[in-house]
């Protein structure tokens with residue numbers, strides 16, 4: 027049941043979600059990989075919307091150069107663990123939710139434990155190595171995976187439902203070279219907001235998910251395009267001969 | 276000028292957004308993109324490796340269907356095709 031305080035807090039979305047939808051958000055556990063440019067808006071909006079449990083994982087300390095885009099952290103947080111400032115900020119936004127901020131590097135050995143019983147995995151990473159790892163965990167445990175990435179004024183996002191849609195490796199079979207990217211903070215805001223919207227839609231069963239659709243956002247042109255994607259039967263992560271398929275059939 | 280080539284993300288900074296063009300003489304997809312890319316050496320190197328093959332991470336689409344990079348050299352183009360070429364963005 028929603029408390030009177032929760033009812034007040036969520037008043038302006040309760041007509042959209044109904045009590046049942048709000049209760050679903052409250053019962054949900056969402057894992058956010060990364061407390062940076064994407065992780066910031068995703069975590070802020072999901073905390074504000076009333077996701078009951080948020081696990082957010084990052085391994086870095088707040089650096090001054092993060093502050094143009096990583097709005098979970100503020101000037102006085104420079105030098106602190108990102109998880110410490112993320113936890114403080116999210117608890118301040120919404121004291122009625124549980125925030126688990128874990129200072130760790132996401133690796134193959136610990137990824138499944140970190141994700142735990144989460145109902146959704148949000149990709150807020152800055153590299154495809156860890157994205158592919160989270161994609162594997164999502165497939166193995168049949169957890170929806172909300173992908174987002176940004177560069178400059180550009181961004182992309184899609185929603186991956188294991189065994190139903192294309193997975194991240196179907197869509198991006200090979201990682202682009204690593205680079206220290208320029209990013210306008212508001213671009214991460216656009217893509218992170220899309221990801222948070224997808225999480226809320228998924229949990230409450232509303233709308234049409236970004237399933238098998240890759241949104242390409244161009245902030246310079248203020249234009250969003252959509253690329254239809256499909257499962258690749260030869261995908262090394264989810265294809266018919268992948269370890270994932272062999273395990274489940 | 277009947278084939279539309281759309282670039283996305285960083286490739287837009289190198290080539291612009293939409294290009295309308297004719298099919299190349301040999302009718303091949305890779306010749307079409309190479310022909311456009313040759314106008315911009317930096318752009319060419321962002322799409323092709325030193326052997327003239329597509330870099331493995333570049334995403335290629337024809338009429339809404341993914342072209343596997345290993346199949347690109349054997350893929351043809353024709354009038355009214357809608358081509359998309361873009362790199363995945365990776366930052367977070």
Ligand SMILES: [Zn+2]
Pocket residue numbers: 192193194195196197257258261262263264265
């Ligand atoms: Zn796949």
